[in-house]
Every structure is written in structure tokens, then in C-alpha cells.
Amino acid sequence: MKTFLGMQRFLAGLTLATAAGFFALWVIEPAVHAAGSGQAAVAPAAPAHAATPAEAGGLLFQQNCTFCHGRDAMGGETGPDLTRSQLVLGDKDGSKISEVIRNGRIEKKMPPFAFSDQQLASLVAFIRERVTAAAAMNGKRRGVEVADLQTGNAESGKQYFDGAGGCSKCHSPTGDLAGIATRFQGLRLEERMLYPRDVKSKVTVTLPNGQTVAGTLAYLDEFTVGLRDANDTYRSWATANVKFKVDSPVEAHAEQFPKYTDADIHNLMAYLQTLR
Numbered sequence: 514m515k516t517f518l519g520m521q522r523f524l525a526g527l528t529l530a531t532a533a534g535f536f537a538l539w540v541i542e543p544a545v546h547a548a549g550s551g552q553a554a555v556a557p558a559a560p561a562h563a564a565t566p567a568e569a570g571g572l573l574f575q576q577n578c579t580f581c582h583g584r585d586a587m588g589g590e591t592g593p594d595l596t597r598s599q600l601v602l603g604d605k606d607g608s609k610i611s612e613v614i615r616n617g618r619i620e621k622k623m624p625p626f627a628f629s630d631q632q633l634a635s636l637v638a639f640i641r642e643r644v645t646a647a648a649a650m651n652g653k654r655r656g657v658e659v660a661d662l663q664t665g666n667a668e669s670g671k672q673y674f675d676g677a678g679g680c681s682k683c684h685s686p687t688g689d690l691a692g693i694a695t696r697f698q699g700l701r702l703e704e705r706m707l708y709p710r711d712v713k714s715k716v717t718v719t720l721p722n723g724q725t726v727a728g729t730l731a732y733l734d735e736f737t738v739g740l741r742d743a744n745d746t747y748r749s750w751a752t753a754n755v756k757f758k759v760d761s762p763v764e765a766h767a768e769q770f771p772k773y774t775d776a777d778i779h780n781l782m783a784y785l786q787t788l789r
Contacts, residue, residue, distance in 0.1 A: 570639030573632055581623070586643040591622070595640055596647035607637035663786065665776070670784025673777055678769070680781075683762060686788050694789045703782055707766065714761040716740050718750060730759060 564572065575584060581592030588594035595601050604610050611633040617625035628636065674680040684690050697705055704710075714730040718738060731747060732739035738757050739749035 566635045566638040567642045568639075569632075570635035570637070571642075573628070573636055574639050577626065585646075586640055587647060596644045601640060601644060604637075607634065607641075610637050610640060663783065665779030665781070665783030667780070667783040667787050669776075670780035670782065673781055674784055678777065678781065683765065690785070690788050692789060694786045702785060703778070706781065706785060707770070707778075709763060709766060712762050714759055714763070716757055716759045719756040720750070721754060730761075733759070 574582075574586065578586075578592075579589060581589050582595055583589035583592075586595040600609050600613065613623075614626050614628060614633060614636060617623045674684075674686075693705075694702065715727065716730040716733075716738065717725055717727045718740065719725050726740070726742065726748065728740035728742040728748070730739075731741050732749060736752055737749050738752050738755065739747060741747055
């Protein structure tokens, strides 16, 4: 059996490999707000002769709901696992599910959808089918729960943060990490700890006259290095004509991978979860 650490390393790598795909699905998603309507546009339903209600609902779900709730309705990037939702499980006639879909939950960034009654019924049928399938899964285990990531020792995690882990060289619990446990929970927090996404690298360029220019790395290949300076002005130079040094926080996290033990990750997670 793979160790917990092995699973986390795999997930961290998988996150980067799939992030672009998830984003592409989101960009081409037909569920965008219709101009002036305040509602999401709806893709055409599957032909009536080609699909059962659950199948038609599945197509609608894939086109409109998967980014948040996952392709199997068991949770996605930002949305909850619908197969464990108390509202879904307690809805006997589909009216509560339909109401949420029709009206949205703006406070949770879920838009309203202008589905017809038939489309709503098909979505309800699909979600109920997924509930049944999930209940039949062996072991009833469908993902990593927040509780799974709360088994470490926070004090040991703090010692690792300040000592062997070297985390305090770049991070501060009262600075960049202040309140991080309120912004990220569970697996999202652990993924960010192991391999943070969307973290900008810094670069310092030394010009032929000895002058240095520092900023956020904006471009780098074999021939050109570019940055945005403190005024957000883009500047670039031929790599053959300058010297430069890149400070990449992501690389520092990647270099830490072979040094972690399972206990290190559990303890560090326990500590980070205290930063609220």
C-alpha cells in the first residue's frame, strides 16, 4: 500500500498537470451569465430519443456543473460533494434541488440557471443516480476528508516550520501565512503547502554596467529574460547580454519533497491549521 506521503506527492504533481485542463473546461463552459439576465446560459439538452432523464441530466451536469461539483457530483474545485449533501439526501420530490439550481446561491458563488422544468427533472434524476452509485461504492470511501488531515501534532509542526523544514526563511505566520487556514482547508491547504500554484518568481538582472534591476519574473527562455518592475513596467533583455538570478518559491517546495517524512507533513499541516 502506498504511504500517505506518496499519495500527497502524487496529488501535488497531478494538481499542476490537470490545472490547465480544469481551467480550459471553465473557460469554454456554456454556463456563463447571459448578458443582462443575471442568469447562466444553458446548453441544449440531449435529444429526447437518445437519452433517459438521468442521461440527459448527466449531459447538462457535465456542461454546467462539473468544474465546481466534479464530473461524478462528488465534489470539485470549489463545490461540495452532492452525494453527501443533506439537502440532496433529504429532498424527496426534487423540489429543493430544483430551487437551488434555479435560484443559485450567490453567497457561495453559485449562479442561477434558467433551466426548463424538464431539464431540472433530468438533473435531479442524474444527481439521485449518483447518490445511489456513491452509496454502493466499496468501503464508502470517496475522497480525502478534512479530518484525515488533522492527525498531526501542531507543536511538532511549528518546530519543523521554524527549524528543519526551513519554512520560516520565506514565510511568516503573522505575515504571508496569517489567516491561511481560513482561506484554504483540507486537501487544498495541503496541496498549497506541498506545491503552491500561482506563486510568482522573482528575478534580479545585472546589466553590463553593473546596475541591477529586480522584479517579478514575467518571461524566460533560452534567449530572453523579462520582468515587471515595481511600477509594473515590463522590461526584457537578451540573456547573452546580462546576468540574472531567479528566486522561485515553487522550486524550494519541490526540493523539499524528498526530505519530508509522513510525520513531517502531518505535523506541519496541524500547525498550519492553527493559523486562523
